[in-house]
Amino acid sequence: MHIEPGVVDGAKIVLSYATAAASFGLAGKMALDTIRNDGGIVSLAARSVATTALVFGFFEILPHYPVGVSEVHFILGSTLFLIFGAGPAALGLALGLLAQGLFFAPFDLPQYGINVTTLLVPLYAMSLLAKRIIPAKTAYKDVKYTQALALSTSYQTGIVAWVAFWAFYGHGFAAENLAQVASFGAAYMSVIILEPIVDLAVLTIPKNADRLTDNLIFQNRLHRAAA
Numbered sequence: 001m002h003i004e005p006g007v008v009d010g011a012k013i014v015l016s017y018a019t020a021a022a023s024f025g026l027a028g029k030m031a032l033d034t035i036r037n038d039g040g041i042v043s044l045a046a047r048s049v050a051t052t053a054l055v056f057g058f059f060e061i062l063p064h065y066p067v068g069v070s071e072v073h074f075i076l077g078s079t080l081f082l083i084f085g086a087g088p089a090a091l092g093l094a095l096g097l098l099a100q101g102l103f104f105a106p107f108d109l110p111q112y113g114i115n116v117t118t119l120l121v122p123l124y125a126m127s128l129l130a131k132r133i134i135p136a137k138t139a140y141k142d143v144k145y146t147q148a149l150a151l152s153t154s155y156q157t158g159i160v161a162w163v164a165f166w167a168f169y170g171h172g173f174a175a176e177n178l179a180q181v182a183s184f185g186a187a188y189m190s191v192i193i194l195e196p197i198v199d200l201a202v203l204t205i206p207k208n209a210d211r212l213t214d215n216l217i218f219q220n221r222l223h224r225a226a227a
Contacts, residue, residue, distance in 0.1 A: 048092055053092075093119045094120065141203050
């Protein structure tokens with residue numbers, strides 16, 4: 001989902017500053033919800049450190065490859081959401097992306113507003129979807145494959161939609177640009193297929209070793225029904 005340098009440039013990149021500001025507002029709301037309802041500021045801080053480290057690792061260690069106008073990454077946004085909650089996931093995505101740009105990919109920093117929007121807005125939408133498709137009486141460790149698939153599909157579809165928006169905004173609807181966007185969207189199918197499997201694999205840990213995960217480092221909903 002890293003937009004390639006030059007896809008959006010010049011005066012057009014100013015729009016990304018506005019969308020990034022709105023995205024940070026959504027991240028702030030999700031973080032505030034964690035403080036109010038799920039362990040307070042200490043828990044938010046601890047989880048955010050964990051998610052930042054994980055996101056940084058996802059970007060640098062997991063396979064990633066350029067396709068069309070962007071790169072395909074295994075971001076595992078639904079996994080972060082289910083394990084740590086929306087607020088820590090949002091902060092981890094924003095800070096992990098920033099750390100990766102600062103230390104390993106400074107050429108991505110001008111596109112930071114674009115990329116952080118692409119990550120955070122779909123996360124917020126996924127958090128709303130989770131409220132609709134996962135009953136309040138269900139702890140996240142007990143989600144079904146179909147529910148994990150729905151979350152992953154919504155998140156990755158949101159990423160593809162934002163990448164397409166930035167590509168069309170930057171370079172219009174020429175045939176070559178359309179082909180590059182289409183190839184990127186098709187490549188992201190691999191992520192949609194694999195992420196729910198990762199979700200369920202990771203969730204076997206709290207299912208079978210709750211003493212390791214029933215603490216402030218992980219969100220309360222992982223083990224308990226919604227209040």
